[in-house]
Amino acid sequence: MTALTPSGQTATGQDRATSSLRGVASAEEAKLWLRERGIEDIECMAPDQAGVARGKLMPADKFFGSPTMSIPTSVFAQTITGEYPAEDASFKQDPTDGDILLKPDFSTLAVVPWASDPTAQIIHDAYTRDGRPVDIAPRQLLKRITALYDREGWTPVVAPEMEFYLVKQNKDPDYQLEPPVGRSGRAESGRQSYSIQAVNEFDDLFDDIYDFSEAQGLEIDTLIHEEGAAQMEINLRHGDPLQLADQVFLFKRTIREAALRHNMYATFMAKPMSREPGSAMHIHQSVVDAATGRNIFSNEDGTPSSDFFAFIAGQQKYLPSVMCMLAPYVNSYRRLARGTAAPINVHWGYDNRTVGIRVPNSGPQARRVENRVPSSDANPYLALAASLACGYLGIKEELSPEDPIDGSARHLPFGLPRGLLEALALFEETEELADIFGQRFVSTYRAIKQQEYETFMQVISSWEREYLLLSV
Known part of the structure; x- marks a missing residue:
């Protein structure tokens, strides 16, 4: 072409x-x-279940001699701590830990602007030796879900919003995190929602983020200061789910690297500080007819369509069951507290930020559904796959949603799992998810998260030492 x-x-x-x-x-x-760019090295990477870049670094002149490379199967069964889950009735490790193949997606080729030597990066897809997509690889899972839309003649469109904190460098995990000092010489101490002045405190850092993003061909729509101390939000332009997941994956790396240049950390933990709000990854979603470009959420007269309501109903029915993909860690559930900006249920409403499923004000062609449930620590490939799968199932099952909520939903009962174990139980018990994701992915992901929970349970918290040590 x-x-x-x-x-x-x-x-x-x-x-x-x-x-x-x-x-x-x-x-x-x-x-x-x-x-043309004098590139010396290439980072050949694939996102694992946590959204961490795994792969190999190789000289550019060697890359084309063997652009397809091998890595162990176990890369996609690793926990965030580097461990591997225990085998059980539904999950079995590959006894040989044989190799799978990584093939480059050249549409993702970009420079690594923070590297000391001229370096490029390419995101790879994982395949078996006989050419089949690796069904537990996050990027392949998202492709699997978008393919379901393709078969119906639909094209899903998404726009993620990422919240994150800037924090003072902390080299001892036993100490609590603190906001960093900005150019005024003082750390933030109060709420600064949408404050331009608070953003300006870190002008040099954001200049680097914009420069790094431009060098990689990444496009930021808007940047705002969120509610928490040194909490920021970056919004991305709407587009293809795989391309946007790639961008979130790369933006996380970019923001962390830029922060390190300024002696700060950027963290996408869902709840990094106990007295500050949590961080979300809101996902705006719509679906267009691939042949005509018409938004299927709107009828020809501009009114909401039956597909629009069915998509919402699918989110209401299935979001609790994919919660472990949207809130993947024990820490993720600390964000979902009553009385905060985070949703605690799957009610929906028009321009209502207290519910889990919000319909923003828009015209018929821009009609969309915002999923406010995911936390910023979620793997973007898995979060987008899970959210789009819920909406797809709603349309295919012709579901009907509950009535929209007019007032606040924050006083209503919890409609989401309160912890990781509860979320994993719902995930594994929902047969529709095994059908749409594949049983191997469901079993592997459940086993990884179960192992992470067991590892967490080995840690004694300061709360336990404070209130139990001398009192029980």
Whole structure:
């Protein structure tokens, strides 16, 4: 396929390879792209279950000699602590820990702007030796869900919003985190929602974030200060789910690296500080007809369609069952507290930020559903796959939602799991999820999270020492 240059002339592969900030169409164009930029090394990476980049670093001149590389199967069965889950009736490890293949997606090729030597990065997909997609790989799971939409002639569209904290560097995990000191020489001490001045405290850091993002071809829509002390939010433009998941994956790396340059940490923990609000990853979702581009959430007269209401109903029915993918750690559930900005149920409402499922004000073509349940620690590939799967099931099952909530839903009963074990039980018990995700993914993911919970239970908290040590 050819492309047009700004002058309207047809662009060659060489034109694309030399001008593109992000992505090329083939290995041949990638060679030109790397040569033009004097790239010496390539980070060949795939996101694991936690959204951590796994892979290999290799010299650029060696990459094309063998662009397909192998890694152990166990990479996709590793916990956040680097352990492996115990085998049980539903989960069995590969006894040989044999290799799987990583194949580059050249559309993700970009520079690594913070690297000391000229370095590029490419996101890879995982395949078995006989060419089948690795069904437990997060990027492949998202592709599996979007393929379900494709078969119906639909195209899902998403726009993620990421919240995160800037914190003072803390090298001892036994000490609580603190807000960093900005250019005024003082740390934030109060609520600063939407404060321009509070954002300006970290101008140099955000300049680096914008510069790093531009160099990688990543597009930020807006940047705001959120409610917590040094809590920020970055909103991304709407688009294809896989491309947006890639962007969130890369943005997390980018923001962390930029913060380190300024002697701070950037954290996407759901609840990093006990007295501050939690951090979310809100997901705006709509679905368009692939042939016409029409938003299927709206009828021709502009009114909400039956598919719109069924999508909401699917979110209401199934979000509790995919909660372990949207809130994947013990810490994630600390965010979901009554009386905070985080939702505690799956009620829905029009322009209502107290519910789990919000319908923002918009015209018929922009009609969308905002899932406010996921926390910022979620793997973006798994969170998008889970949320879109819920809506898909709602449409296919022709479900009907409850009535929308007009007032606050914060006083209503909890409708979401209160902890990781409860979430895992719902996840494993919901047969529809095994059908749509595949039983192997469900069993593997459940086993990983179960192991992480067991590891957490080995840690004695300061609360226990404070209130139990001399009192019980």
